[in-house]
Amino acid sequence: MRKLALSLALLGMFGTPALADEEAERQAHWAELREAVFGDRAAVAAADLIALEAPKRALDAALVPITVTTKPGSDVTGLTVVIDDNPGPVAAKVSYGPRGDASLLTLRVRVNQYTYMHAVAETSDGALHETAQFVKAAGGCSAPVGAGEAESLAQIGRMKLRLSGEVAAGQPVDAQVLIRHPNFNGMQMDQLTRLYTPMRYVQQVEITLNDERVLSMENDISLATDPAIGFRFVPRAEDLPGKLKVVVRDSDDAVFEQSFDVPASGS
Amino acid sequence: MLHRRHLLLGGLCACCLPLTRTRASSFILTEVAPGIHVRRGVDEDASPGNADAIANAGFIVGQESVLVFDPGGSLGDGAALRAMIREKTQLPIRTVVLNHVHPDHIFGAGAFLEDKPDFIGHARLPAALAARGDYYKQRLEEILGAGAAGPVVMPTLDVADAAEVDLGERVVRLKAHGPAHTDNDLSVFDAETGTLFPSDLLFVGRVPALDGSLNGWLAELEALKRIGAARAVPGHGPEQVNWPAGAADLERYLRTLVEETRQAVRDNIGIEAAVEQVAAGERGRWTLFDAYHGRNVTQAYKELEWE
Numbered sequence: 001m002r003k004l005a006l007s008l009a010l011l012g013m014f015g016t017p018a019l020a021d022e023e024a025e026r027q028a029h030w031a032e033l034r035e036a037v038f039g040d041r042a043a044v045a046a047a048d049l050i051a052l053e054a055p056k057r058a059l060d061a062a063l064v065p066i067t068v069t070t071k072p073g074s075d076v077t078g079l080t081v082v083i084d085d086n087p088g089p090v091a092a093k094v095s096y097g098p099r100g101d102a103s104l105l106t107l108r109v110r111v112n113q114y115t116y117m118h119a120v121a122e123t124s125d126g127a128l129h130e131t132a133q134f135v136k137a138a139g140g141c142s143a144p145v146g147a148g149e150a151e152s153l154a155q156i157g158r159m160k161l162r163l164s165g166e167v168a169a170g171q172p173v174d175a176q177v178l179i180r181h182p183n184f185n186g187m188q189m190d191q192l193t194r195l196y197t198p199m200r201y202v203q204q205v206e207i208t209l210n211d212e213r214v215l216s217m218e219n220d221i222s223l224a225t226d227p228a229i230g231f232r233f234v235p236r237a238e239d240l241p242g243k244l245k246v247v248v249r250d251s252d253d254a255v256f257e258q259s260f261d262v263p264a265s266g267s
Numbered sequence: 268m269l270h271r272r273h274l275l276l277g278g279l280c281a282c283c284l285p286l287t288r289t290r291a292s293s294f295i296l297t298e299v300a301p302g303i304h305v306r307r308g309v310d311e312d313a314s315p316g317n318a319d320a321i322a323n324a325g326f327i328v329g330q331e332s333v334l335v336f337d338p339g340g341s342l343g344d345g346a347a348l349r350a351m352i353r354e355k356t357q358l359p360i361r362t363v364v365l366n367h368v369h370p371d372h373i374f375g376a377g378a379f380l381e382d383k384p385d386f387i388g389h390a391r392l393p394a395a396l397a398a399r400g401d402y403y404k405q406r407l408e409e410i411l412g413a414g415a416a417g418p419v420v421m422p423t424l425d426v427a428d429a430a431e432v433d434l435g436e437r438v439v440r441l442k443a444h445g446p447a448h449t450d451n452d453l454s455v456f457d458a459e460t461g462t463l464f465p466s467d468l469l470f471v472g473r474v475p476a477l478d479g480s481l482n483g484w485l486a487e488l489e490a491l492k493r494i495g496a497a498r499a500v501p502g503h504g505p506e507q508v509n510w511p512a513g514a515a516d517l518e519r520y521l522r523t524l525v526e527e528t529r530q531a532v533r534d535n536i537g538i539e540a541a542v543e544q545v546a547a548g549e550r551g552r553w554t555l556f557d558a559y560h561g562r563n564v565t566q567a568y569k570e571l572e573w574e
Contacts, residue, residue, distance in 0.1 A: 055539075059542065059561040059562040059565055060562045060565045060566065063538075063565055063566075063569060065537070065538045065539050065565075067539075106537075108538075112402075137406075138562065139312065139406070139558070140312065140313075140476065140558070140559065140562075141369040141370065141371075141403075141476055141478055142478075142562060143398070143399040143402050143403065144402065145398040145399055145402075150450075155573075158573075160572075160573075162535055164535055178572065178573070180573070226569065226573075230537075
């Protein structure tokens with residue numbers, strides 16, 4: 001996986017299209033990326049199964065909120081989000097377990113430049129369904145590396161969970177987990193030593209409900225500082241009240257873990 | 268008169284040639300207090316027509332040397348500022364203050380390298396420039412053209428807390444602030460005339476940009492209000508405003524942003540919805556509101572959701 005991420009990073013850095021024949025080059029770049037991630041499996045453009053919502057123009061290059069939705073009941077087993085022209089284009093690769101629900105995924109990502117974003121859903125029959133959105137980079141003083149990493153590092157591993165709406169057996173529950181982590185992408189410099197801070201980013205997130213998997217996610221360096229993951233899980237009657245556990249592993253192999261109470265009802 | 272000045276600039280230095288398209292209005296100097304000259308930035312985003320001269324820039328003349336505060340937004344803008352300094356005084360330019368990391372305040376620094384001044388910045392500026400300098404340069408040159416931004420100039424002197432610079436019978440004080448507008452804001456105070464240069468800790472008319480800490484900004488503003496200044500030169504806005512009265516609009520904006528973002532976090536409406544709703548009542552009170560406000564809400568949300 002480390003090797004794959006590296007080769008993808010190189011693609012992201014050197015595969016940037018020039019102005020001429022821009023659209024064709026962007027499509028060719030995506031074809032390369034798709035092959036690197038999924039091999040030669042063909043994808044169906046399936047706007048009715050999967051949708052990707054991102055701002056047409058990023059307001060903040062260091063924090064672009066995106067939402068992926070899939071049609072409920074379409075048996076999605078995995079979701080992949082690719083930011084074509086970022087260094088480290090694969091922002092997230094999510095696979096869902098028995099307590100998971102792929103109908104909603106929200107993330108906050110960095111966007112370095114004008115780029116396509118792709119969301120690809122894999123269904124249980126092995127088919128791939130893709131959709132794309134073009135995002136213009138932010139202007140002005142906005143930069144993909146934000147301020148405030150010092151505080152994130154000081155509080156590294158702290159987490160918050162937000163549940164919204166009713167919690168009821170058999171019904172998807174909307175949740176969001178916030179993870180304090182600087183997600184250093186190797187571009188930041190340590191102010192005391194004046195050396196570049198080595199890459200250190202959230203690489204893996206595992207979410208379980210009473211030890212049964214909701215989702216597991218692998219990430220490259222495109223997630224924003226303090227990753228925020230919005231997702232859905234479906235508790236059974238015997239799961240409530242229960243414990244939602246989040247385990248985060250970063251690229252230094254540091255592991256952060258926290259459990260949250262899921263009440264029988266209410267929010 | 269102004270046209271002739273432009274021709275003169277073109278003749279003086281080859282690096283100013285792209286400037287011929289620059290608006291003359293952005294190169295008028297105002298002496299806001301004895302020996303303090305300010306070039307007002309235009310309330311626009313960077314464009315080839317304005318050479319990124321969108322922030323206020325200027326200089327203070329002492330008995331022995333000149334201090335430049337905010338050297339301008341591009342190499343060409345800095346060169347124009349330098350030429351204007353040379354029209355006023357031949358004293359050496361010994362100090363260039365880099366107020367904070369944002370491109371519209373620092374890329375003029377390249378035009379002052381030949382003077383070999385001390386480039387003074389906040390102790391956190393080198394880290395911020397290392398992380399963002401090349402990115403800013405690339406983005407600015409996409410707008411202004413290749414080579415037009417100028418080099419990323421690193422500070423040669425850091426200020427971690429406070430410092431003084433003697434310009435010859437004129438001592439100005441520098442103050443390094445906690446995270447506020449950015450995490451590397453440096454202000455200048457000329458006690459002799461009671462003039463404060465808060466740089467982008469003060470926006471007037473142009474919508475503020477939040478890139479550090481919202482709570483921190485309000486705290487630093489509160490401290491600056493008590494500094495005993497009679498006037499302030501905002502980073503963006505008129506050449507000068509009364510102090511501290513001139514901070515009132517900014518303070519209202521920041522407080523509204525705090526209150527309504529906290530409410531949005533409590534209501535768990537998410538960043539996308541918050542961007543649409545928070546402090547929408549401020550629209551119409553600021554220029555460039557729609558270009559920057561949504562980003563401010565994003566920054567506020569990610570700060571306050573951890574409270």
